[in-house]
Amino acid sequence: MAAEDAALRDLYQQVILDHSRHPRNQGRLDGPDCHHARGHNPACGDEVEVWLKTGPQGQIEDIRFEGQGCAISQASASLMTLALKGASPEAARRLMADFHALVTGASAVGDAEALGNLLALEGVQKFPQRIKCATLAWHAAEQALNQGTQNGRSS
Amino acid sequence: MPDLSHRRADFPILHQQVGGHPLIYLDSAASSQKPRQVxxxxxxxxxxxxxxxxxxxxxxxxxxxxxxxxxxxxxxxxxxxxxxxxxxxxxxxxxxxxxxxxxxxxxxxxxxxxxxxxxxxxxxxxxxxxxxxxxxxxxxxxxxxxxxxxxxxxxxxxxxxxxxxxxxxxxxxxxxxxxxxxxxxxxxxxxxxxxxxxxxxxxxxxxxxxxxxxxxxxxxxxxxxxxxxxxxxxxxxxxxxxxxxxxxxxxxxxxxxxxxxxxxxxxxxxxxxxxxxxxxxxxxxxxxxxxxxxGIGIEVIHAHGQELIQATLQKLQTVPGLRVLGPPPPVQRGSLAAFSLACAHPHDLVEYANTKGLALRGGHHCTQPLMRRFGVVGTSRASFYLYNTHAEADRLVEVLHQAVKFFS
CATH class of the missing domain: 3.40.640.10 (Type I PLP-dependent aspartate aminotransferase-like (Major domain))
Structure with a gap:
């Protein structure tokens, strides 16, 4: 394999190509405990929308996404839904922070094990232009989660 | 076709390697390169x-x-x-x-x-x-x-x-x-x-x-x-x-x-x-x-661009799942082609091409309403100028075939 193919394979690992071709948890959620937010990358026009349903303790009972984008943004969204499903708000926020640390390399990852398959996105670090692709769905999920927990507090 | 390949010597920036490959600059519609004379x-x-x-x-x-x-x-x-x-x-x-x-x-x-x-x-x-x-x-x-x-x-x-x-x-x-x-x-x-x-x-x-x-x-x-x-x-x-x-x-x-x-x-x-x-x-x-x-002649540059883009459009038809926007050949068009590829988003394709030394543009090209009109989020674009060659267009098509294999 040529050197540049190795670098490409680093970015486009099999798990990423698999999730980009067959994204999990696509669709919408509707109901009283469902929260929705939209992520938009003006540089490329990509959009990802995230819906999540929170339980009585604020845990993420279900999560779905819709949108169009590159392999990185689609795979990241798909893997994210698997990782966040069932998570408490605290665990979800820890995961979000760790994922951010993973793709930016700005700080150390706290709990690599919790990231699981998401570790495949570490290659994004070497492609700074793509960090926004990888984090697009995560920003939307964070916003949706904030809505959920704010509503949870006020009710 | 007018042969302008000797003009490449006028453009210092073209003579470099990107990712271990000779640079093939196909983004002149975004910004052209500058000759030594300028x-x-x-x-x-x-x-x-x-x-x-x-x-x-x-x-x-x-x-x-x-x-x-x-x-x-x-x-x-x-x-x-x-x-x-x-x-x-x-x-x-x-x-x-x-x-x-x-x-x-x-x-x-x-x-x-x-x-x-x-x-x-x-x-x-x-x-x-x-x-x-x-x-x-x-x-x-x-x-x-x-x-x-x-x-x-x-x-x-x-x-x-x-x-x-x-x-x-x-x-x-x-x-x-x-x-x-x-x-x-x-x-x-x-x-x-x-x-x-x-x-x-x-x-x-x-x-x-x-x-x-x-x-x-x-x-x-x-x-x-x-x-x-x-x-x-x-x-x-x-x-x-x-x-x-x-x-x-x-x-x-x-x-x-x-x-x-x-x-x-x-x-x-x-x-x-x-x-x-x-x-x-x-x-x-x-x-x-x-x-x-x-000094070259605008007519000559125009003829060169026409010849290059029409030949490229023909070759692009061999790439599976590739759709070119705009007038089909042989209608005259600017020397550029924006296209979508069924198996790869423009960013992924441009990233891939970049590792092969190709400079393409990927995205909405600041024409979002037009992209919506044609039902695409964005496209990848190859655009030519006087310093581009048929060999470069051939390499583009070759890399696109490789990309299809990579992403499918």
Whole structure:
């Protein structure tokens, strides 16, 4: 394999190509405990929308996404839904922070094990232009989660 | 086909490796590369002649002024303007459009007036009009784009005849479709109805012969950096009669006739629209770029671009799942092709191509409404200029085949 193919394979690992071709948890959620937010990358026009349903303790009972984008943004969204499903708000926020640390390399990852398959996105670090692709769905999920927990507090 | 491959030696930047491969620069529609002749002109200017223009009496200022104004005359001749006074230097196409959308529109548009634009405009010839319409209470109406990437000319004509239309703005060559619009015909229809016209020539000038008087437009805009000149310099052509009725834009030095504390009077065009110290080096560079292009011959550059793009369109048909936007061959188009690939998003494809030394553009190309029209989030675009070769086009097609294998 040529050197540049190795670098490409680093970015486009099999798990990423698999999730980009067959994204999990696509669709919408509707109901009283469902929260929705939209992520938009003006540089490329990509959009990802995230819906999540929170339980009585604020845990993420279900999560779905819709949108169009590159392999990185689609795979990241798909893997994210698997990782966040069932998570408490605290665990979800820890995961979000760790994922951010993973793709930016700005700080150390706290709990690599919790990231699981998401570790495949570490290659994004070497492609700074793509960090926004990888984090697009995560920003939307964070916003949706904030809505959920704010509503949870006020009710 | 004219062989311009020996011209590659004029472009120092082309002779480098990217990702271990020879650079293949296919993004000239975004910005062109610069020949040694232009780079040398900038160095010469800064090393020998640099001074402010129009206001010094010393030798250097005289030299700078002389060269600066000589370029204005050169530009006028290059685009077929009747007079050098119709050439206003701007920062680029975007600034040219904004100047008209602010000064002309604010002065002439009334609530209820209509601006006619098209569905294939670059954001820089779209958003300024939306802003102007908002300010003036005018409305922007858009000519639809047909499936083959051409304008719906019947709809355009009908829109013009609806009444209340004060301005028509239209791109000469689409940066996403490659479509060459029949701007002379369109401007003739508009002129007959007393409608002012602006043509965005960012992808036309330097690629094909452009004659603003033959087109018959009131305004024509283009950028230097897309035609081998430095970034930061562009041209707004305005027909003398139209410019004469426009108030100034920015206030400052250079544009005034006389200034008192009670008020000021202003120079005529072009000085009226060029407040402050201009990008003198940029203008000198633009002049050197025009000399360079004319040394080759715009007709020759055009023939080379046509031959290259038509051959490339044929070859692209061999790539599985690839769809090219814009007029199908053999219709003449700008020397660019934007395409979508079923198996890969433009960002992924451009990333892939980059590792093979290819510089492509991926995304919406600042034409989001057009991308929506064709049901794509974005496209990948290969655009050629005089320094590109058939071998490079072949390599593009080869890499696209590899990308299909990689992403499928």
């Amino acid at each position: 780079i040398d002109a900038l160095v010469r200017y800064y090393e020998r002649d640099n001074a402010n223009v129009h206001r010094g009496l010393h030798e250097l200022s005289n030299r700078a002024t002389e060269q600066f104004e000589a370029v204005r005359a050169k530009v006028a001749r290059f685009i077929g303007a009747a007079s050098a006074d119709e050439v206003i230097f701007t920062r680029g196409t975007t600034e040219g459009v904004n100047l008209v959308a602010q000064v002309w529109a604010s002065h002439f548009l009334r609530p209820g007036d209509v601006i006619v634009s098209t569905g294939m405009e670059h954001h820089s010839n779209l958003v300024p009009w939306q802003l102007a319409a908002e300010r003036c209470g005018a409305v922007v109406k858009y000519v639809p784009v047909l499936e083959d990437g051409t304008l719906d000319l019947a709809a355009l004509r009908a829109l013009l005849e609806e009444g209340s239309v004060k301005l028509l703005t239209c791109v000469h060559v689409s940066n996403s479709l490659g479509t060459i619009n029949p701007v002379a015909q369109i401007c003739a229809w508009a002129r007959a109805l007393g409608i002012t016209t602006l043509v965005d020539g960012a992808q036309a000038v330097g690629h094909m012969p452009v004659d603003v008087q033959a087109i018959g437009c009131d305004f024509y805009v283009f950028s230097g950096h897309k035609i081998c000149a430095p970034t930061g310099i562009g041209v707004l052509y305005g027909r003398a009669e139209v410019l004469a009725n426009m108030p100034p834009w920015h206030g400052g030095g250079e544009m005034i006739d006389s200034v008192t504390l009670e008020g000021s009077t202003y120079k005529q065009a072009p000085a009226r629209f060029e407040a402050g110290t201009p990008d003198i080096a940029g203008v000198i560079g633009l002049g050197a770029a025009i000399d360079y292009l004319e």
